[in-house]
Amino acid sequence: MFGDYAALIVLLPVIAFVLTLFFGNKLPSGGAHLPIAAIAGSFIISLGTFFEIYPNGSVQQSMQWFSTLNFGILIDPLAVVMLMMVSFVSLLIHIYAVGYMAHDPAKPRYFAETSLFTAAMLAVVLSDNILQFFMAWEIVGLCSYLLIGFWYHKPTAAAAAKKAFLVTRVGDVLFLAGIVLLYVNMTNVITNTGFSLEPGNFILQFKSMFAAIPYIAPTQLTIITLLFFGGAVGKSGQFPLHGWLPDAMEGPTTVSALIHAATMVTAGVYLVARTFPMFVEAPNALLVVAYIGGFTAIFAATMGLVMNDIKRVLAYSTVSQLGYMMLALGTAGMVLGAKAVGISMFHLLSHAFFKALLFLCAGSVIHAVGTNDLREMGGLFGKMKITATTMFIAALALAGFGIPGLHIGTAGFFSKDAIIEGAYEYGYVTGDMIPYVFSILAALLTSIYIFRLWFMAFSGKPRQDRHAHESPPVMTVPLMILAVFALFFGFSQTGFYGYLETNFVLMGVEIGVHEGEAFHPSALILWLPIIVGVLGLVISYLIYNRRIVDMSRIVTRRNPLYQLLLNRYYEPGLSSYVIGEKLTHGTAAMTGEFVDRRIIDGFVIDTVISRTLLSLGDVLKKIQTGVVRNYISVMLLGVGLLIILLRIGGT
Numbered sequence: 001m002f003g004d005y006a007a008l009i010v011l012l013p014v015i016a017f018v019l020t021l022f023f024g025n026k027l028p029s030g031g032a033h034l035p036i037a038a039i040a041g042s043f044i045i046s047l048g049t050f051f052e053i054y055p056n057g058s059v060q061q062s063m064q065w066f067s068t069l070n071f072g073i074l075i076d077p078l079a080v081v082m083l084m085m086v087s088f089v090s091l092l093i094h095i096y097a098v099g100y101m102a103h104d105p106a107k108p109r110y111f112a113e114t115s116l117f118t119a120a121m122l123a124v125v126l127s128d129n130i131l132q133f134f135m136a137w138e139i140v141g142l143c144s145y146l147l148i149g150f151w152y153h154k155p156t157a158a159a160a161a162k163k164a165f166l167v168t169r170v171g172d173v174l175f176l177a178g179i180v181l182l183y184v185n186m187t188n189v190i191t192n193t194g195f196s197l198e199p200g201n202f203i204l205q206f207k208s209m210f211a212a213i214p215y216i217a218p219t220q221l222t223i224i225t226l227l228f229f230g231g232a233v234g235k236s237g238q239f240p241l242h243g244w245l246p247d248a249m250e251g252p253t254t255v256s257a258l259i260h261a262a263t264m265v266t267a268g269v270y271l272v273a274r275t276f277p278m279f280v281e282a283p284n285a286l287l288v289v290a291y292i293g294g295f296t297a298i299f300a301a302t303m304g305l306v307m308n309d310i311k312r313v314l315a316y317s318t319v320s321q322l323g324y325m326m327l328a329l330g331t332a333g334m335v336l337g338a339k340a341v342g343i344s345m346f347h348l349l350s351h352a353f354f355k356a357l358l359f360l361c362a363g364s365v366i367h368a369v370g371t372n373d374l375r376e377m378g379g380l381f382g383k384m385k386i387t388a389t390t391m392f393i394a395a396l397a398l399a400g401f402g403i404p405g406l407h408i409g410t411a412g413f414f415s416k417d418a419i420i421e422g423a424y425e426y427g428y429v430t431g432d433m434i435p436y437v438f439s440i441l442a443a444l445l446t447s448i449y450i451f452r453l454w455f456m457a458f459s460g461k462p463r464q465d466r467h468a469h470e471s472p473p474v475m476t477v478p479l480m481i482l483a484v485f486a487l488f489f490g491f492s493q494t495g496f497y498g499y500l501e502t503n504f505v506l507m508g509v510e511i512g513v514h515e516g517e518a519f520h521p522s523a524l525i526l527w528l529p530i531i532v533g534v535l536g537l538v539i540s541y542l543i544y545n546r547r548i549v550d551m552s553r554i555v556t557r558r559n560p561l562y563q564l565l566l567n568r569y570y571e572p573g574l575s576s577y578v579i580g581e582k583l584t585h586g587t588a589a590m591t592g593e594f595v596d597r598r599i600i601d602g603f604v605i606d607t608v609i610s611r612t613l614l615s616l617g618d619v620l621k622k623i624q625t626g627v628v629r630n631y632i633s634v635m636l637l638g639v640g641l642l643i644i645l646l647r648i649g650g651t
Contacts, residue, residue, distance in 0.1 A: 002048030006073050009045050009083060010126060012038040013119035021112035029098055030107025035115035036094045042122060043087035050080045054499070074128035074206065077503045078341065081496070082125045082270060085349050089262040089356050090118045092478040096360050097254040099474040100367060104252075110150060114258060117143035121263040125270065129205040130179055133274070137175070137235070137267060141168050144264050147255040148248045157250040164244040171234015171241055175271075178227030181220070182209065189215040210277045210504070218282070225278050225285040228271060229292075236268025236322045239296040243571050245319055246303075249311040253363030256311055260318040261356035269325045269348055273341050277504055280333060290330025294423070294438035297323030299569075301445035305452070306555070306565045309372045310362045313453050314355070317398065320442055321351050324419050327435055332422035335429050338504055342497035343418045350411035350489050354397035357482035358450075361391035364471040364479065365457055369464070374453065379462035383469060386476045388458045390483040395454050397486040399447040399533045404526040414490030416443070417529050425519050443529050447536020455544035 016038035024031030053075065094114065101107050120143055123136035149161025186203050189195050193215050201208050213221065232238070237245035245265065249256055259265060272279065272289065279286050300319035307313045325344045332340035364387040365380065366372055381388040393410070400416040402409015420439045427433035462468075470476065542548050555562050564570070 002045055002052050005045055006049060006075055006126065009042045009087070010119050010123045012041045013115045013122065017112050017116040017119065020108055020115060024108025024112060027108075030101070030111055032094065032098050032101075032107065032111045035111050035118075036091065036098075038115060039087055039091045039094060039118055042118075043084065043091055046080065046083035046087050049075060050084055053077070053080060071132050072128040072202075072205075073126050075126070077499050078273060078345065079125050081345065081349065081500070082266075083122060085352050086118065086121050086125065086262050086266075089352050089482075090114075090121075090258060092481060093254055093257050093262070093356060093360070096257075096363070096475050096478040097252075099472050100254050100363055101252065106150070110147075110252070113143060113146050113150070114255070117147060117258060117263055121267065124267055128207075129202050130182070130209065130275075131204050133271070134175060134179060137231075137271075138172065140264050140267055141165065141172065141235075144168075144248070144259060147259070148251040150251050150255060154250065160244075160247040160250040164248055167241050167244040168234045171231045171268075174227045174234070175231025178224050178231065179204070181227065182224050185216050185220050185224070186212055206274065209275075213278060213281050221278060222282040222285050225275070225282045226288060228275055228278075229285060229289055232268030232271045232326075233292065234268070235271070236265050236326070237319045238268070238292055238323060238326060239299055242296065242300065242319050243568075246307075246312050246315040246568070247572075249309065249315050253311060253359060253366060256315070257356050257359035257363070260315070260359060261352045265318060265322055266348055266352070269322060269329075269344065272326070272329050273345055276329065276333065276338070276341050279329070280337065283334060286330045286333045288330070289326050289333075290423075290426070290435050293323045293326025293328075293330055294435040294442075295323070296320065297327060297442040298438050298445065299323075301442045301449065303565055303568055304449035305445060306562060307449075308374050310365065310374050310377075310453060310457065311359070311372055313374075313449060314358050314362060317358075317446065317450065318355060320446065321347070321355070321398075324416060324439065324442070325351075327439060328419040328422055331426035331435050332419070335426050336422060338501045339497060340422070341503065342500040343415075343422055345500060346493060346496050347412075347415035347419055350397070350415040350486075353411060353482055353485040353489055354394040357390060357394040357479060357486055358398065360475070360479055360482070361387050361394065364475055367471055367475070368468040371464075374456040376464050377457045378460045379458070380468055381458040384458075384471075386470055386479060388454075390476075390479040391458075392454055393483045394486050395450045398450050399536060400443065400529055401533055402490075402530065404530060409490060411486050411489040413530075414493045417526075418493070420529050421521060421525070424521060424525055428519060440528060440532060444532040444536050447533045448540050451537050451540035452544050455540055459545045 013035060016035040020027075020031040020034045024034070027034070094111070097110070097114070101110055104110065117140070120136055120139035124133060124140060127133035127136055145161050145165040148164050149157050151157045152161070183204060186209070189212050190197070190203070195212055195215050197203060197208055216224075234241045245260075248259060251259075279289065297320045300316045300323065304313050304316035304320065307316060325347055328344040328347065329340050332343050336343070364384065365377065368384060368387075369377060369380070371377070397410035397412035400410065400412040402413025402417070404417070420436070420443065423436040423439045424433075427436045543551065555566075557563060
């Protein structure tokens with residue numbers, strides 16, 4: 001029943017986008033109620049679809065929207081859990097934004113763009129083929145550009161939007177190259193082997209792609225998956241294409257929450273998860289995914305330690321946590337098969353809840369004190385108890401607090417510890433413990449930076465005289481709802497894994513599991529993530545609450561390590577030099593010199609056009625004699641030819 005209306009999951013927010021864009025300025029709250037109602041409808045249909053297919057995990061294959069373009073809808077366990085998360089978290093963010101954006105004169109444009117943003121992400125999730133996936137993926141990128149640069153009158157916002165658009169385009173080009181190479185290989189497979197498409201299937205449908213995997217050369221498959229991963233690196237802010245994500249904080253905080261929790265950055269992880277059967281058959285690509293993810297997790301966490309902008313701390317946290325998700329797909333994928341998708345996606349969903357909560361709490365603080373700078377905050381707990389409490393819950397979830405033996409803990413405890421355990425099992429089987437070490441060190445740094453943020457904002461004495469106050473209910477109610485999920489979502493872990501493990505089997509793909517001796521981690525391995533999490537909390541408490549260390553002596557210009565982290569490993573300057581000066585200016589110079597001067601001016605204008613015009617002039621010059629009777633003769637000749645042509649046409 002609900003599956004029959006799955007197209008409305010995307011269409012409702014699109015309709016709300018159009019109506020809000022054109023009529024929002026004539027409606028209360030800038031037309032905010034239109035996208036809220038539309039996204040609520042999308043969530044209800046998504047939830048109904050989940051319960052409809054949950055008992056047997058059935059796949060509803062490709063309902064054709066446009067038969068000539070092979071656009072369709074794919075509903076399977078992987079898609080439906082993403083649909084519920086995206087629509088639910090986006091709904092709460094939109095409700096929160098009614099209060100947060102209340103005094104912004106551009107509210108109609110904001111709610112129109114966020115509605116389209118949500119629709120585009122939902123379209124990514126529902127795509128039944130990789131080409132349709134890419135088209136929706138590009139709309140997601142366009143919306144991020146519009147929303148990051150929402151306050152376009154600010155030069156920093158305009159620059160951040162441009163940077164996000166250009167950097168993610170690098171990944172998009174790689175992704176598109178992967179699609180082209182896949183299409184070439186699929187065509188060769190159909191032409192040169194006994195493989196054939198099922199009736200009604202499109203060559204780039206996921207089901208067709210997975211069925212053709214055994215016929216594609218391993219080297220070609222590795223290149224294709226690495227190109228796909230290149231697209232994921234750009235969208236999900238992985239090293240080295242991570243630089244745009246922290247700068248994306250120039251948009252409204254609600255936009256940051258939407259990008260970091262529910263939409264854009266999750267698209268890259270979802271791409272790898274959706275095409276996971278291809279990655280499993282390309283182990284070298286999985287190894288790259290694991291190492292890039294693991295390195296990004298610790299690399300971004302180091303920068304989160306020193307950022308003073310509350311939103312930038314959370315931005316680097318997102319980059320780091322996305323690294324964890326990639327690490328899970330890479331390491332667990334090599335030893336646990338399809339369960340790796342469940343582990344990674346479970347952390348993606350739990351992260352969506354507590355990261356949305358962290359950003360919305362940050363927005364509540366900024367709304368109250370009028371600054372993003374943690375050094376100007378402090379002592380806010382007594383004035384903002386709901387915000388402070390819910391943000392502490394989110395911090396506990398991000399740090400992964402829980403009790404392993406009793407299986408009690410926050411959402412992050414269940415999801416992140418599963419990733420770390422999977423990385424250890426990968427090391428246990430292969431002897432490669434580097435990804436596991438990355439994951440443990442990143443867990444320690446995560447705990448330090450998130451509790452540093454909390455203590456700097458809410459503990460101690462106020463560092464300014466501004467009158468801070470708790471946010472209105474329209475903003476605090478979404479915080480409390482998300483806090484419930486940050487605390488209790490983890491208890492759905494076992495059923496979640498089993499549900500997603502059926503995903504690819506239903507599409508006719510079996511993903512094997514490493515066969516070897518049974519793996520039973522020791523108590524130390526189970527407790528180590530909790531130990532480092534508590535250690536991080538204690539370190540932050542002693543430094544930023546008890547102040548046993550004078551940080552003013554450490555955070556100075558004379559400290560090279562602090563300067564390295566504060567300047568983000570000098571990546572912004574380097575990328576600006578390489579991309580801004582060398583690549584952009586070099587391309588412009590080449591275009592100006594070679595294309596414009598040599599081809600357009602030198603060849604087209606000076607050679608082709610000029611010679612053609614001169615030759616035509618020579619011909620016409622002979623006709624232009626200045627004798628009137630010659631002109632009359634030519635005119636009569638033309639009239640005669642016209643009469644003959646008309647007579648011929650008439651007969």
